[in-house]
Amino acid sequence: MAALAAALPSSPATAKAAVSSSVAPPCFLAYPSRLRNASRVAVRTAQVSTAETAEPAAAAAAPVKEKKISKKQDEGVVTNKYRPKEPYVGRCLLNTRITGDNAPGETWHMVFSTEGEIPYREGQSIGVIADGEDKNGKPHKLRLYSIASSALGDFGDSKTVSLCVKRLVYTNDAGEVVKGVCSNFLCDLKPGAEVKITGPVGKEMLMPKDPNATIIMLGTGTGIAPFRSFLWKIFFEEHEDYKVSTNCLN
Numbered sequence: 001m002a003a004l005a006a007a008l009p010s011s012p013a014t015a016k017a018a019v020s021s022s023v024a025p026p027c028f029l030a031y032p033s034r035l036r037n038a039s040r041v042a043v044r045t046a047q048v049s050t051a052e053t054a055e056p057a058a059a060a061a062a063p064v065k066e067k068k069i070s071k072k073q074d075e076g077v078v079t080n081k082y083r084p085k086e087p088y089v090g091r092c093l094l095n096t097r098i099t100g101d102n103a104p105g106e107t108w109h110m111v112f113s114t115e116g117e118i119p120y121r122e123g124q125s126i127g128v129i130a131d132g133e134d135k136n137g138k139p140h141k142l143r144l145y146s147i148a149s150s151a152l153g154d155f156g157d158s159k160t161v162s163l164c165v166k167r168l169v170y171t172n173d174a175g176e177v178v179k180g181v182c183s184n185f186l187c188d189l190k191p192g193a194e195v196k197i198t199g200p201v202g203k204e205m206l207m208p209k210d211p212n213a214t215i216i217m218l219g220t221g222t223g224i225a226p227f228r229s230f231l232w233k234i235f236f237e238e239h240e241d242y243k244v245s246t247n248c249l250n
């Protein structure tokens with residue numbers, strides 16, 4: 001599974017910074033209508049780098065330098081508040097299967113209580129430690145899951161976090177059916193059950209600060225999870241700094 005978010009700059013001034021990408025486990029391709037402008041923006045970016053090059057011939061031969069992403073975007077973003085040794089213990093408030101009976105595989109949408117203790121941003125992930133022990137009698141290692149809710153949470157009170165989880169079940173070489181530890185733990189969670197959460201983690205896929213940025217969202221499978229959080233914030237909630245222009249809705 002894989003997810004990729006690219007924020008294209010809206011002006012030459014921001015052209016140096018705004019490309020953010022990340023690979024996360026998730027088959028879905030989202031082309032917001034903003035994508036129609038992508039080639040125009042990409043050309044503009046190319047023009048900026050050409051204009052800044054004093055010696056075009058030398059520049060063509062020079063190795064391409066990796067552009068640094070502004071750290072300002074990271075300001076105030078909390079990471080690793082909760083670690084595996086002392087995880088936050090939340091409760092499952094809701095767990096719903098979101099794939100149909102005939103779908104290949106099972107995916108669930110779940111909401112956990114946080115009481116506001118996990119201050120995450122759209123684009124971050126949390127870790128989950130499944131109950132029980134591994135084959136060596138040790139606690140299970142955490143698995144990462146992309147946060148699927150906006151920072152306000154599905155109930156709008158900043159006291160919940162949501163995930164979109166695919167149940168992993170496969171047949172191994174010996175012909176045995178194997179169930180993934182954490183995905184099955186999560187998909188089987190009943191409302192009221194406790195869940196050990198770590199994080200939040202990740203600064204690579206945060207939403208761009210530039211209010212005019214073009215966002216291209218590519219995700220496969222549950223790779224759409226972080227984009228649900230983006231779309232929820234952009235379209236459903238009313239934020240001064242995230243408005244969608246009408247040409248984007250055509």
Ligand SMILES: Cc1cc2nc3c(=O)[nH]c(=O)nc-3n(C[C@H](O)[C@H](O)[C@H](O)COP(=O)(O)OP(=O)(O)OC[C@H]3O[C@@H](n4cnc5c(N)ncnc54)[C@H](O)[C@@H]3O)c2cc1C
Pocket residue numbers: 023024025026125143144145146147164165166167168170171172179180181182183184222223225
């Ligand atoms: C940043 C990040 C974000 C993620 N976000 C999400 C998300 O939003 N939603 C989501 O559902 N998952 C997500 N994942 C994946 C998630 O972390 C787990 O890897 C996944 O749920 C499987 O964990 P598990 O404990 O169920 O399986 P495990 O018990 O860990 O088993 C997984 C292992 O089983 C083996 N295996 C799996 N399939 C096969 C096969 N077909 N044949 C043979 N062996 C196989 C492999 O060895 C694999 O490593 C994310 C991962 C990362 C790194």
